[in-house]
Amino acid sequence: MHFVPRRTLLSISALTLATLLAGSEVASAATPAPAAVTARGWSATWSTSPQRPGPNYTPNWSEQGFANQTIRQVVRVSAGGVAVRVRLSNVYGSAPLKVTGATIARTANGAAIRPGSLRHLTVNRARSFTIPAGGELASDAVPLPLGALDSVTVTFYLAAPTGPATYHAQAMATSYRATGDHRADGNAAAFGETSQSWYYLSGVDVIGAPRRDGVVAFGDSLTDGYGATFEADNRYPDELAERLAAAGRPRAVLNQGISGNRVTVDSAWLGDKATSRFRRDVLSQPGVGTVVILEGINDIGMSEAPSPMDAPLTEVSAGELIAAHRDLIRQARAGGLRVIGATLPPMKGSRYYTARSEIKRDEVNAWIRTSGAYDAVVDLDHALASPTDGDQLNPAFDSGDHLHPNDAGYRAMAHAVDPADLG
Structure with missing residues (x-):
């Protein structure tokens, strides 16, 4: 259980509230x-x-x-x-x-x-x-x-x-x-x-939270929270919101993850590709100032192994994935957002892991870390890696499929985010 101090709510004038109560959008x-x-x-x-x-x-x-x-x-x-x-x-x-x-x-x-x-x-x-x-x-x-x-x-x-x-x-x-x-x-x-x-x-939505203070966590099942305890609010965006509130700096953290989602490929079951849904799921959220992007493990993995939802194999190269990340960054900046990139966590032992997929993951992570394309980087690859094998999830953080974190892993993800990087 996480202790969270009671927040003092911001005041709003009666006239402003009455005006807002008069209509909708x-x-x-x-x-x-x-x-x-x-x-x-x-x-x-x-x-x-x-x-x-x-x-x-x-x-x-x-x-x-x-x-x-x-x-x-x-x-x-x-x-x-x-x-x-x-x-x-x-x-x-x-x-x-x-x-x-x-x-x-x-x-x-x-x-x-x-x-x-x-x-x-x-x-x-x-x-x-x-x-x-x-x-x-x-x-x-x-x-x-x-x-x-x-x-x-x-x-x-x-x-x-x-x-x-x-x-x-x-x-x-x-x-x-x-x-x-x-x-x-x-x-x-x-x-x-x-x-x-x-x-x-x-x-x-609420009236009273600081404007342009919200953070969107944008991604796939690693953001959606697959592997976390059901009904416990232990997804990494939940844990990040708890961490910020416990530090006396509550702010909105929005979960825009879709399990199975890909950056470059549309799916009827696994969501529109990230580059297509970014405007609706990120840019149209009121009060948002920052986005954390954690996407790409499914593009890599589904180039090697079929999806559990029987999505066909679709070959996506590291270069194509990097180009799509650049597109997301351009969209974020055009919308006035600070944009943070998260490296792709280890997946050795999972159904997605092959020598080829690991080469792609390493190439994409190297680009996220060193290109300077993002305003800041959250290195989840290092934060979640086993101390004895950097290509594998730390057993203490593994939900059991060697790809998705457990509650402790999602908490470690939240603690890998530097609050100062959120703007």
Whole structure:
């Protein structure tokens, strides 16, 4: 358990809050530029990357969608504020998504919420609203003060059939489902079905966090948190948020990892390639000033071994991967972000490891360390390496597949980040 001091929330004038409560922001597939959102005082405090509906590593509800059902999802914010809004995504929907009603509340235990904390979410002051196919939407502001590392429960009722659902496959947390309208239920009794994915929920924003202070952790399963203890918030971005809060400097740390994601190759199941999704998943996040990029191990590994999701072998050279990283850096700088590169951790003994893949990993890591292309470097290769074999994960950090860290490994990743490098 990590001790975190209670944060003193920043104040906001009644006039400013009243203005923000009066409206919402709706985006089509072309999301607003960060400056346009930040100008209204919003900062993202939790987010996840939307994916196309389909099968994945664990069973999920994305392909069947929902009808006359309530979805309840619990997330932990990283930075606090005095008011909150929720962002929903229908970016991979083939039809408009009709939300009959939605609520937000402080989390109690499981699917239960804390008494007296329930707030109804509205869009343009209406409790029912529609998100166009291919679009995203932000709710109106709700006066619900939050501290760093607080948990909130977002619930929405979908009366009409939705069709296949935009979702995030590997939540490493429980989502709950009930038949009928239970958006305002305080207890968990109706929520008898569970899933390990998030649905439609793409972000939680607050007013009160320092502007342009947020950090996006952008990557694949090493960022998404595969191998960490389920429902323990031990992914490396979680651990980094805890570390910063414990030091008395809470700031937003956003997890934009997708398990299996590649920098150079699109996949229906494993996400759009990093160079394509970077604008939506990083540049459109309000209040962000820095991005940490940890991507490429799947490009290398899936050149040698097929994906567990049966993605075909796609040969990607070290040179192609480096060129794609340069593209990400250009995008980040064009968006005004500080950009930090993370070296690719050891993978010897994993299904991805061959002599050829190790040569590529070494070449990419050497470029990240020495090229000067990034503003700063987090050397996860060294931080996670075995003391007796630099090509292998430290056994103390190995989740068991010789590729993904365990809880201790994710904590070591967070501690490899120099807070001074975050800007």
